[in-house]
Amino acid sequence: MKVMLAPMEGVVDHLMREMLTEVGGFDLCVTEFIRVVDQKLPPKIFYRLCPELQNDGKTKAGVPVRVQLLGQHPQWLAENAQTAVDLGSPGVDLNFGCPAKTVNKSKGGAVLLKETQALYDIVSNVRQAVSDELPVTAKIRLGFEDKSLAIDNAIAIEQAGATQLVVHARTKTEGYRPPAYWDWIARIREHISIPVIANGEIWSAEDAQRCQQQSACTDLMIGRGALALPNLARCIKQHEAPMAWPELAGLLIKYSGYEIYGDKGRYYPNRIKQWCGYLKRQYPQAELLFNDIRRLNKAEDIVKVLRRQSSQEYVA
Numbered sequence: 203m204k205v206m207l208a209p210m211e212g213v214v215d216h217l218m219r220e221m222l223t224e225v226g227g228f229d230l231c232v233t234e235f236i237r238v239v240d241q242k243l244p245p246k247i248f249y250r251l252c253p254e255l256q257n258d259g260k261t262k263a264g265v266p267v268r269v270q271l272l273g274q275h276p277q278w279l280a281e282n283a284q285t286a287v288d289l290g291s292p293g294v295d296l297n298f299g300c301p302a303k304t305v306n307k308s309k310g311g312a313v314l315l316k317e318t319q320a321l322y323d324i325v326s327n328v329r330q331a332v333s334d335e336l337p338v339t340a341k342i343r344l345g346f347e348d349k350s351l352a353i354d355n356a357i358a359i360e361q362a363g364a365t366q367l368v369v370h371a372r373t374k375t376e377g378y379r380p381p382a383y384w385d386w387i388a389r390i391r392e393h394i395s396i397p398v399i400a401n402g403e404i405w406s407a408e409d410a411q412r413c414q415q416q417s418a419c420t421d422l423m424i425g426r427g428a429l430a431l432p433n434l435a436r437c438i439k440q441h442e443a444p445m446a447w448p449e450l451a452g453l454l455i456k457y458s459g460y461e462i463y464g465d466k467g468r469y470y471p472n473r474i475k476q477w478c479g480y481l482k483r484q485y486p487q488a489e490l491l492f493n494d495i496r497r498l499n500k501a502e503d504i505v506k507v508l509r510r511q512s513s514q515e516y517v518a
């Protein structure tokens with residue numbers, strides 16, 4: 203079984219990928235999307251979103267990181283896919299699931315799910331631009347407003363030459379509201395033969411098992427669940443117990459180190475609060491921590507609270 207870390211724009215950046223892949227259990231990461239409009243982007247954009255390109259396309263823990271592109275123009279996507287692999291990305295992933303209004307207005311992301319031919323054109327152009335040994339993969343939702351094109355879209359993506367398909371088992375309109383319709387992934391699987399990876403609403407090892415049963419997929423992609431429980435991939439694969447709070451608190455401090463001494467010091471306060479938002483689901487302590495740091499805007503002040511709390515009552 204393979205477990206992939208989901209791309210999450212504004213959340214799963216290279217620091218988060220570094221930390222989560224160090225915790226372990228992940229076989230592959232996908233970057234936040236790189237927006238392609240009408241030009242060949244310079245390498246610096248790729249390096250910014252995917253610094254791992256300077257490390258042979260892998261995180262420090264050795265997990266491959268695939269660049270994700272989002273856009274509507276087959277040719278510009280193909281040219282930028284070529285740049286991505288020339289710079290060392292182990293393949294290219296295409297985003298056909300993003301629900302953001304700004305992205306969909308300019309016909310990128312989930313809105314393309316209404317146009318099966320457009321999906322075909324994009325995937326086949328990108329496939330031709332990327333050498334055969336490297337994967338060209340796609341990530342879809344079940345549809346835009348309804349699921350009527352789910353199977354046609356998957357078939358078109360396969361026929362256009364995609365290597366693999368990740369299915370987030372909801373429409374754009376269904377947003378991120380539970381449930382995820384895993385049984386729809388099984389229906390898609392009946393019609394295509396490329397590997398299909400199931401995604402959506404996996405928060406625990408039990409969810410993963412149910413998802414595998416209902417989707418008939420072995421391989422999974424997890425996003426918010428991995429932020430709520432950083433060792434979720436290991437819980438799923440190796441039946442490890444959920445990470446206890448003291449260990450998690452240590453991770454928060456380590457993350458503060460990455461962030462402050464990395465290139466994102468000024469984003470740290472918001473990032474850590476955002477992460478607490480996800481952690482609250484699994485750890486009541488994260489709620490207390492969030493309340494204590496809510497009004498703090500300086501990284502140093504937040505780290506002080508973290509140190510105090512992780513060494514005192516929060517770890518008792």
Ligand SMILES: Cc1cc2nc3c(=O)[nH]c(=O)nc-3n(C[C@H](O)[C@H](O)[C@H](O)COP(=O)(O)O)c2cc1C
Pocket residue numbers: 208209210211212213233234235270297298299300341370378401402403404423424425426427
């Ligand atoms: C904040 C946020 C950002 C996301 N950014 C991306 C993205 O850049 N590319 C993409 O394909 N999916 C993106 N997604 C969707 C996730 O990859 C995933 O499909 C979705 O969260 C469902 O999986 P989960 O229930 O395991 O989180 C994003 C989701 C969230 C919540």
